[in-house]
Amino acid sequence: MFSKFSTFLTLVLGIGVLGCVDENELEPGLEPVSKTSIDFVDKDLFIESAGDSLPLGISLDQMPTTDGQVSIQLGGTARYGLDYTTNPSAEDGVIELPILKGKQFYEIAVYRSSTLDTTDRQVSLTLLNPSEAFQLGTEKVSNMHLVKSLSEEPNNSEGAEVNFADSFVHLVEGEDYLIELTIEGSVEHTVPLTISIVTDGRVYGTHFTTSPASVLGEIDLEVNPGMESVFFSFNSINDRLSLGTFEILFQINDLNDDLTVGNNPTLTVKIEEDDVVSNELHSIAELRAKFEEHGDQFWLGDDYFIKGVITSGSNVQDDKIAYIQDSTGGIFLRFSSERMVTLGDHVQLNLKGATGALINGQKGMMDVNDLVGIKIAEKVYVQPEIITFEGLHSGLYQGKKVRIDNVFFPQANGVRTFEGNWAISNDHSGATVTTYSGAEFSGVVLPNGTLSIIGIVGDWGRILPQTYAQDIRR
Template sequence: MQTFKFSRLILFVISTLLIISCSEDEVNYPNTTNKVSFVNQSQTITQEMEAISIPLKLELKAVTNGQITIELAGNAVYGNDFTTIPEAVNNKLDFQLLKNTQDTSFVVLRKNSLSAEKLITLKLSSATEGFTLGTRNNTEVKLTAQTTVINKLNFNSSIGSVSESNSEGIEIGLNTTSMVSDGSFARVKLTLPEGIVYGTHFYTVPAAVLNVIPLEFEQNSQSTSIKLIPIDDNKVLGNYLIGFELFEAVGGIEIGTNNAFTATILENDNTTSIINTIAQLRSKFNDNQNNWYLPEDYLIEGVITSNGNTADNKSVYIQDETGGILIRFSTPNIFNLGDRVRLNLRSATGTSINGQKAINQVNLNGFAKYSENVFVEAETITMAQFRSGNYEGKKVKIENVYFMNADNKETFYGSKIIRFEADMAAVLTYATADFSHIVLPQGTLSITGIAGDWGTLLPQKYSHDISF
């Protein structure tokens, strides 16, 4: 395109001179000298331009042919940085002035890219008979330097958000100011809040290694992206922020000013529904006979107090400030001792399991976890209180008792009798309990457990629940 424009420029200059020189003007000027001047004080050839025309103007239309000499100076080197049409010799350009012309010009061509700006100064130095130097006999031409293009890499935006339930995630775009070369890459550092773990709560594409994401560019591309995908963990952690920061760029690219992005993961496990107490749930057994059904959403919250010493792997005990109850899921239990959770009992059934009030066929899909390793303090009660049945489903502690069959051979497995004075009760241990094989201790001790199956005491963790 530049060559085409330049060719048109040369053709225009030559054609103009030929047409004007061939035209006869009937006006006869008196015999006087004709002043020749530069039209412009200065002109510029930018790096995008190939050439410019330097115009000269005669005071009057020429009545005869002539010549003017232009001296070239400055720090631009003729033949290396620029040339002219007509060609200069020894930095002098002899330019023909044609009869019947008043406006004329010559061409300065730029040759090479420059790392620094250079200057050409042009001076009208002498003219042949009939012509003389005008008032503006100096001009200059600036040759601008090649601009260094810095290829900046930036995030398209600085903030974004995505719901924890959105399995598609959010795309975080990055752009360069110009196309990249082959082998260009960058690295992005992740900043995570305490308790948030890559691979547990979210992941990225490309994958992060030690919380650093490598970014590679295809040749001649100007964009790339990171995909942030939350993991729906059913934990109520609240909204949290993940920071992305560009900290390295290689291959002709530099990190721009918009070098950081903050993503907000929006919690989806919050609820505005009513949370029912376990005491309220247990009261429903008074209003319904035999098995009864929960057709609508019914939420409870509490801490898991069991640790494997239950009738099967689908059963857990949960307790809040008002009481405790046996929950039996439709699938194996996924909770641990000390998990504080919310359960939705929709479509579950209230029934009696192993001689106690229980909620059966609870669906795990509707749960949320608030925290882990929450300690529930056992309520210390007497043997008589325990046998009353008023503490069913709760974690309790009975002091100053002893195992009647402790003989250094009997283990916890099965139903074992404890006694305090004349009162007795049974301690029940299933084979699934990790202490079922331990030999019954002798002597007076305290036992903590859940008032559960068939009115027995169910210890859950030997190191916590058996004390001397």
């Protein structure tokens, strides 16, 4: 297998060497390809109506052959978040615009606030800091003017005014809230009312929802004649992820002549994170030491928090079992019902109500009720410890992810598959590799030849591989 790969690698390298040309060997008079220039399409644009928006074009003088980035500095007399917003959104007054290979034209959308402001204001946008393969052209600055038009004169005729009933709401993650907009006056006909949503990166449908549902960041409502209020519900999702507190801004826009916005056009909803990692964490080594303190069985009647990475996937006895590991050790967990943590989850779990017991010679916690815990990160890879068969049989690595090198399957015959219990050996010593029928690779044929095998040290000291492509290495 190595000889084929080496031959292929030599061919690839050979082609690469023959295809390379030193820039210093270019023929006289030939120059390297010039950098791609970036310019604004328009120097000046005008937004005359409250609640309107305009696209600001950015063009490249040639088709880019590589990815990159350019910054856009915002300035001027207009106030970001009050007088206008942008898409993509700005952070600390700067928009970071990615440049994609093969895309020559880009747009920045500037949204004017729906609040009627009689003062003319200006947004200046300046291109800065292009990536190495790009340069700024001659049109580096564009101005967006927010001006008052005659159509925005206050309407003295009969009509209605809409406001949010509140300007700020503070909720805890998982709470719901019915948002009210008050209607002063009356409309003659049904009038559409659109509410836009601005977030700080939280995702609709993952961290919160609304009813009616949002479409492309907007909620569509209606104001009917005689209405005094209109409502929509906000639903924060208890995502069990420790991501911190965040805010969502709701803003009234797209008004009809019969319906004007009042002096409270926005509502900020602050969602307080409730998935807090405990300060009273116990290491897995401490948990394992309780077996020596209390014998082979004990019960945890109070809160007992541990934090670690789930190292097991589908190769366990059933869907209630998982292994968790921190820097001090690993341990077997059996949940009270189907587990909801997956391979690579970095989680905090509360073991309150669980029972410590010896299961087939290994230390484990039975009847764990905290099925989800608090997820700190996902897809975390735990590096295995390289050990020998002697180390494996010492019992010091129970519940941990390990790697044993230079071994082979004596019973591999090109037909037998991983499912079951199979010996591995290095001619001097050996161990057992176990694969349950639920494992994704249970039907894969046992490989011949010398290899390295990675797995969790499970009951009776058996090795439990979890991901075939990573855990069986030739």
